[in-house]
Amino acid sequence: MGVYTQSIKKGLEPDENLNFLEWADKYLYLPRESTKEYGKYRSGRTPMVKEVLLELSPSSPTEEVVVQKPTQLAGTTIGIIFLLASADMSPGPSLCVQPTGTLAESFSKKKITPTLNTTIKNSGRLKGKIKDRKIKDSGNTILEKIFPGGSWRFAGSNSGAVYRSESVRYMMLDDFDGIERSIGADGDPGELSDRRTGTFKNRKIYKNSTPLLKDMSNIEDAYKLSSQGRFEVPCPHCKELQYLEFGGKETEFGIKFERNDDSEVIKAQYQCIHCKKMIDEYQKEWMLPRGVYVHKYPKRKVRGFKYNALYTPVGWVNDWIKIVEIFLAAKNSAEKLQTFANTIMAETFEQRGSRPAWKTLSSRAEPYKITTVPSGGLLVTSGTDVHDNRLDIVVRAWGRGEENWLVYWTRIFGDVTKQEVWDQHDNILAMEFKHESGVGLRIASAAVDSGDNTHIVYNYCRRRRPVVMAIYGSQKKNQPILGRPAKKDVDYMGSTIKNGVQLWPVGTDSAKSIIYQRFNLIEPGLGYYHFPVGIDDEYYQQITAEKLVTTYNKKGFPVKAWQNVRGNRQNHALDAEVYCYAAAIRAGIATMQWDALELNYAAKGRGQEPVVAMRKQRKVRSRGIR
Ligand SMILES: [Zn+2]
Numbered sequence: 292m293g294v295y296t297q298s299i300k301k302g303l304e305p306d307e308n309l310n311f312l313e314w315a316d317k318y319l320y321l322p323r324e325s326t327k328e329y330g331k332y333r334s335g336r337t338p339m340v341k342e343v344l345l346e347l348s349p350s351s352p353t354e355e356v357v358v359q360k361p362t363q364l365a366g367t368t369i370g371i372i373f374l375l376a377s378a379d380m381s382p383g384p385s386l387c388v389q390p391t392g393t394l395a396e397s398f399s400k401k402k403i404t405p406t407l408n409t410t411i412k413n414s415g416r417l418k419g420k421i422k423d424r425k426i427k428d429s430g431n432t433i434l435e436k437i438f439p440g441g442s443w444r445f446a447g448s449n450s451g452a453v454y455r456s457e458s459v460r461y462m463m464l465d466d467f468d469g470i471e472r473s474i475g476a477d478g479d480p481g482e483l484s485d486r487r488t489g490t491f492k493n494r495k496i497y498k499n500s501t502p503l504l505k506d507m508s509n510i511e512d513a514y515k516l517s518s519q520g521r522f523e524v525p526c527p528h529c530k531e532l533q534y535l536e537f538g539g540k541e542t543e544f545g546i547k548f549e550r551n552d553d554s555e556v557i558k559a560q561y562q563c564i565h566c567k568k569m570i571d572e573y574q575k576e577w578m579l580p581r582g583v584y585v586h587k588y589p590k591r592k593v594r595g596f597k598y599n600a601l602y603t604p605v606g607w608v609n610d611w612i613k614i615v616e617i618f619l620a621a622k623n624s625a626e627k628l629q630t631f632a633n634t635i636m637a638e639t640f641e642q643r644g645s646r647p648a649w650k651t652l653s654s655r656a657e658p659y660k661i662t663t664v665p666s667g668g669l670l671v672t673s674g675t676d677v678h679d680n681r682l683d684i685v686v687r688a689w690g691r692g693e694e695n696w697l698v699y700w701t702r703i704f705g706d707v708t709k710q711e712v713w714d715q716h717d718n719i720l721a722m723e724f725k726h727e728s729g730v731g732l733r734i735a736s737a738a739v740d741s742g743d744n745t746h747i748v749y750n751y752c753r754r755r756r757p758v759v760m761a762i763y764g765s766q767k768k769n770q771p772i773l774g775r776p777a778k779k780d781v782d783y784m785g786s787t788i789k790n791g792v793q794l795w796p797v798g799t800d801s802a803k804s805i806i807y808q809r810f811n812l813i814e815p816g817l818g819y820y821h822f823p824v825g826i827d828d829e830y831y832q833q834i835t836a837e838k839l840v841t842t843y844n845k846k847g848f849p850v851k852a853w854q855n856v857r858g859n860r861q862n863h864a865l866d867a868e869v870y871c872y873a874a875a876i877r878a879g880i881a882t883m884q885w886d887a888l889e890l891n892y893a894a895k896g897r898g899q900e901p902v903v904a905m906r907k908q909r910k911v912r913s914r915g916i917r
Pocket of ligand 1: 526527528529530564566567568
């Protein structure tokens with residue numbers, strides 16, 4: 292070996308040309324505190340990591356790697372190796388994105404730093420490169436670590452660091468389904484990684500996650516566009532490859548189990564889909580190392596990988612018996628079933644029943660004309676969703692049992708700081724909706740959203756009370772649909788003004804749950820939502836734009852919330868429906884004297900005086916707008 296070669300070698304550590312997999316097996320040590328298997332790393336324990344690490348290595352031309360996985364099986368370790376091995380052998384600017392800043396900090400502190408320290412201590416790799424952050428001017432903080440030739444930045448998906456423009460060579464999107472869909476310029480978090488790594492020819496992007504909900508899963512979207520590799524293992528009997536699946540009672544493959552008299556699971560085996568013979572759990576010791584990824588689209592550039600908890604190495608927590616127990620405990624709860632599908636089987640979960648298809652609703656439109664009210668609708672209310680450049684208005688007629696009829700839907704486009712827009716809104720409030728009896732009905736109660744343009748809406752409502760009320764959508768869970776109002780106008784002494792504007796909180800989550808339940812009703816009657824023919828598809832698309840989803844908070848507990856099905860889909864009509872319902876509640880639909888109202892309309896329709904004296908009802912404004 293010549294002097295020249297030697298000097299190059301000295302300058303370019305390490306002196307071997309290893310891929311990330313070889314590097315990990317040779318140098319990586321896992322800390323006692325963060326993993327089940329600490330000490331010298333052995334990729335052979337979790338063979339599904341091997342091909343993933345090879346693709347992430349600089350020697351592979353692959354730029355993007357996608358891993359759809361269960362919780363607690365190798366995904367984070369791959370990420371740690373990605374960062375450490377690249378820093379050691381081919382350093383470059385790196386960005387590691389976690390769903391939140393807190394998670395980013397915790398990933399750096401609890402995963403990266405202990406692994407780094409344990410590795411330095413045992414193998415000496417990376418020694419002296421990444422300085423202790425306790426040393427002043429080391430260039431190192433929890434969220435940023437600078438080393439020769441590169442850096443690591445850790446950031447929450449909502450932080451400014453993610454949006455900076457300088458390019459990074461290595462990018463990791465961890466827990467990709469926890470990352471907001473709205474992160475990118477057009478609502479696609481995938482865009483972000485392309486943008487941030489754009490100028491690097493030898494860039495690497497690693498996306499991994501346990502999937503959450505069907506139609507909303509970032510990782511599933513990314514996986515679908517990838518080579519779609521699944522980790523398949525040979526059957527110890529017939530040697531045929533297969534992807535392990537949970538299966539079911541009626542399937543001739545998958546997990547089969549036995550219970551004792553106390554319903555405890557005492558045995559779980561896997562039935563081979565090919566030879567139908569039973570495989571015992573211990574046989575995974577033979578099967579896993581012989582596993583390979585079978586790619587559905589082998590020519591695609593983005594490499595996708597998928598495996599589930601049935602591949603958990605022998606001796607780890609989630610053995611097959613444990614997985615059956617989790618499944619049995621989940622069987623009767625949609626929430627737990629989702630957890631099982633997501634965290635064990637690495638599959639997305641579809642929540643049924645919560646969201647009707649827009650075409651189903653539009654196909655049930657009835658032959659009454661817009662602006663006319665069928666006989667059952669006896670009280671008209673409206674809801675207005677307010678944005679900087681538009682008002683979205685829904686008008687409904689209500690009757691017994693909260694059965695209701697859409698009578699008008701419209702949008703007013705224009706700058707809401709301008710008077711014209713509100714003049715047009717006044718025109719709608721002054722409209723007459725023709726009841727089947729011949730009587731003209733006016734809007735008895737109108738709710739206007741003051742969330743975004745508070746001052747303007749207050750001014751508008753103040754002069755039109757009590758028919759028009761200012762409302763805001765409460766973010767709190769389990770709120771009443773219409774809460775108690777707060778007085779917002781105070782005089783110069785700080786006392787509330789008697790006839791000042793009131794702000795009414797609306798429990799949007801509760802209202803949406805009820806409205807969606809009612810959209811799913813098949814027979815007209817209590818609570819049923821009617822639609823007239825002639826309403827644009829746009830309306831139906833907007834009112835079905837959301838669904839109730841379960842996500843997991845930091846502690847792993849499921850949290851339910853209404854979310855847009857797709858980041859960009861507009862939902863103004865749905866918001867307006869919520870406010871319209873709140874206005875109906877304020878108008879007193881719960882205690883309304885429907886019979887009296889109906890008789891009086893009939894009399895008035897015949898040109899007679901009211902036949903029944905209406906009990907004075909605190910909240911009814913039958914006069915309509917003045
Ligand atoms: Zn077999």
